[in-house]
Amino acid sequence: MSRLLGLYKPFGVALGLVLVALLLHPIAGRLRDDGTPRDRAVLDGVATTDVTGDVSTALSRIFSYTPADVSTAQRTAADVLTGAAAQQYRQIFAQVQRQAPAQRVALTTRVTRAGVISLVGDTARLLVFLDQTATRAGRPDGTPAAAQLTVTAHRDDGHWRITELKSA
């Protein structure tokens, strides 16, 4: 009988532990689900810096060309664009490819500022301010154009690729 009574102790301890665990579990769930954002992939801003850098470099490279060399921009585009963005780019660039050499047009695109609108998992939306300077036969063709784009990017294998381009 005394041994049977002794069993109450381990049962008591077990019951206590289960109660603590059951209590902590929903609190954890609530902490995680608190607020609307689900930006779990952001690790102290590293992803933010990565995506901003990758997208800025990509945009300035794919939208810069000289009459003699349009293909570098196109090759870069094949690497950094995917989905709808790639399709859009091919349409625009078919025209560029025909006209740039004949009209001796060069375009330089510089990203002046870029920021993150949202970053959820492996998908980011960015706002990018860029300046485009065109030259025709080596002479400036008008003043630099200020443009702004909203860009959607997706991360595969640690690299951010642009999936959607929209002029804001």
Place this chain on the structure above:
Amino acid sequence: MPETDALQRTAACLAVLAALFAAWAGQNWYTAAHDGAHAYSRTRDAVLQSAEQGVQNLSTLDYRDVDTGLATWLDSTTGDLHQQIAQGRTGFTDQVRKARTVTTAKILDAAVSELDERSGKASVLVAVETTVTPPGGTPVTKQNRLEGRLARTPGGWKLSDLGQAPAGTT
């Protein structure tokens, strides 16, 4: 007696399982509470919201009610920008009343370009469309690319600087 032994063993097993479950749940709770990434994105959302509201406020002014307008401006700002507005208040009020313009704004897009949670500073980009209506004239709409800085204050994130985003070589 062997029956009691079996019971004791079962109890011990249950205690071990309960301990493991508790440890798992405890760890679960701990990581959720200390999820830095999650906190960072929440801060970014807060900054973005304050930036949009702040720029919206500072791009809105009606000559018929300049006082309320400028009070909102002061309320949306901190630091240097706040001081500039406070200092230029009287002169600006006269100008706007004389020009009799109504300015409204629509935020097109906004994004966070820098965020330092520790020091409570952030930089933002805001694309805004402002419409200025002169007395009896046709409204003039203009798109602006703005760059702003925000600082964390006890009253939330507020604009400490706002200007045109630089173009060209700067």
